[in-house]
Amino acid sequence: MKYFCYQIGIELKNQLVSLRKEFFRKTIHICTAFVPIFLSFAHNTTIVCLCVAGILYIIAESLRTNGHEIPLISDITAAAARKRDENKFVLGPVTLVAGIISSAILWTESSATVGILALAFGDGLASLAGKTFGKIRVPYTNGKTVEGSLTCFAAIFCSTFFVTENCMISLLVATAGALIEVLPLKDFDNLLIPILLGGIVSYFA
Template sequence: MTPETKRKLSHWFILLVPFFYIVALERDTVLFAVGISIVIISIFEIARQKSNALNGKLLKLFDGIYRKEEINKTSTLIYTLSGIFFAVFFFEKHIAVLSILFLTFGDGFAALAGERWGKHKIFKGTKKTVEGSIANLSSCLIVGFLYSGFYEIGYLKIIVASLAVTIVEVIPKTKDNIIIPVVAGLLMTVI
C-alpha cells in the first residue's frame, strides 16, 4: 500500500463525524467535539514542529499518514477538521453532512484513482489527473444521489455542488480540505 493510499484511507475515519451527527449527536455536540479535536491536534502540531524528537516519534507512529511536505509543516488534518467545523456551523444538518461526504469520498477516490489509473495530467507539474477528477465527480454524484434517497436534497444542488467540488479539488496549491465542504454547502444552500 502506497503512502498516499494509506493516507486517504485514514481520512475515511472522518466518516464518523457525519455518521454520529445523523444518528446520535446534536449540532452543538459535533461542533464541540470537532473544535476540541482541532485544538488538541493543533497543540500536537505546534509541539511536533518545535521538537525534532517528538516529530520523529509521531512520524514513525503515523507512518504514511503525513506527506513528505508535511514533515516540517502543519498537517492537512487541521484543514480537514476546520472544513468540517465550518460546514456543521454554517449549514443545515443534511447539507453539512453531504458536504463532508463529498470531501471524504470525492477527495479520497480522486487520489486513489489518480494514483492507480492517472495518465493525463490536468496541469503540468502537479499530481492532479483527469482520471482522478472523473473519480471525484462520479463519487460525489453517487454519494449525493444515494443520500438524497434518504433526505430531501435536490438533484440540481447535488450536480452543481459535485461539479464545483471537482473544480476546487484540481486547483493547485489550495487548501481544498477546508474549501470543499464550505463551497459544497454554500452552493447547496443557495440553489
C-alpha cells in the same frame, strides 16, 4: 546496466512508499464520512470533540516539529506525511477538521452532510485513483489527473444524490467539487470543499 537497474529499483521503492502513505492518509480522510452520523445524534458534542481533537493535534504537531515526539500522534503523522511535508508542520488534519466544523456550523444537517461526504469520498477517492491508475495529467495542477477528477465527480455525485435525491443539484455539486479538487490548493481544499458544496446545497435545495 547494474546502475540503471538500481535506479529503477530505487524509483519503484519510492513510488510504493508514496502510494502506501497516500492510501493510509486517504483512509483517514474517508473515515470522516462517519461524522454526519455523530452530528445527527449529538450535534454540539460532536463539534466540541472535533475542536478538542484539532487543538490536541496542533499542540502535538507543534511539539513534533520542535523535536518532541508525541507517542501515537506523531507516529500517525509521520506515516501519513507527504514528501512536501517532511520536516514541516503537517497542515492537512487542521484544514480537514476546520472544514468539517465550519460546514456543520454554517449549514443545515443535510447540506453539511453533503459537504462532508464530498470531502470524504470525492477528495479522498480522487487522490487514490490518480495515484493508482492516473495517466492523463491536467496542466498547471501540480500533477493531478483526469482519472482522479472523474473519480471525484462520480463520488460526489453519488454521495450528494444519496442525501438529496435531486439529480440537478447532484450534478451541480459534483461539478463544483471536481473543479475545486483539481485546483493546486494543497491542503486548503479540505476547507473549501465542505463549506462551498454545503453552501451550494443550502442555496439551491
